[in-house]
Amino acid sequence: MSRIGKKPVQIPAGVEVAVDGNKVIVKGPKGTLEQDFYEKLTVSVEGSELVVTRPDDERETRARHGLTRALIHNMVVGVSEGYVKGLELAGVGYRVQQKGRDLEFSLGYSHPVIVEQPEGITFEVPDNTHVNVKGINKQQVGQVAAEIRAKRPPEPYKGKGIHYVGEHIRRKLGKAAK
Template sequence: MSRIGNKPVQIPAGVEVAVNGTHVAVKGPKGTLENDFYSKLTISVEDNVLTVSRPDDERETRAMHGLTRALIHNMVVGVSEGFQKQLELAGVGYRVALKGNTLDLSLGYSHPVTYDAPEGITFEVPDNTHINVKGISKQQVGQVAAEIRSKRPPEPYKGKGIHYVGEHIRRKLGKAAK
């Protein structure tokens, strides 16, 4: 039994949801998101409440029930509030600068690393060691943050690199620990 799939999705004021079979389009103050979902599920909107129901209890249908409800909820939250991931640079000389829609990263390499913002993503650089990745698609925000982090992942000895704010880096003692 899918407990997540059975929860209704509340649609806030200012957000419009259009359902055409299994195609869902969500329009809000921050933008528009569209997606096609599993064909066996029934998606309906009544009185600013969206519900997802399934016809049977097959394994695949149960799995898609909860997934579909979660994805639609993320679409509604994205167009109304948006999503954000925060990254932090740790290391001597590691810094970031924002030039237009491009991040200029100094990560200890012999060359500067640049990263262009894809469509629908904006960057904020409050200071030279923090990056805020913002957008309306939760998947896209997470993917872009992961790609930036992969430019210099944190290493376990000194913790240098790019990591998420609040992420715990497991540290090793090194060769001094005999």
């Protein structure tokens, strides 16, 4: 039995969960999310808990049991608290500024790099070397942060580039290390 799949999802106050066929709709103070789930699984709301059960032990059903529970849990946390992914710019002259809804990066290229704000995501720039990507969909927040990081990934010799807050960059010694 899946250890993650058999744990019930706690539904906090102010969050409504509706199951419609093989679709889960979660409404909360920050917004609404919906997700289709595997048709063989059963999702039921029991009081202030949501339980995902599976009918058999087939490989596909077992694989999707924990996945479905985790996705629903992420939706509940997203509409109640939201998700934040922090990015940090390291390097001389590397900076970011907010232009309306979009971000403008100076990353050592001959031109500024513009990142447009997608629907459902908000950018926050506390200072010119930090960016916070906020949203209610965990997958979308992580994807947008990864796309921003890909504009100038951190290099291993000096550590210059865009990296996640708290990410450890493995450094190389370079030519002098003979």
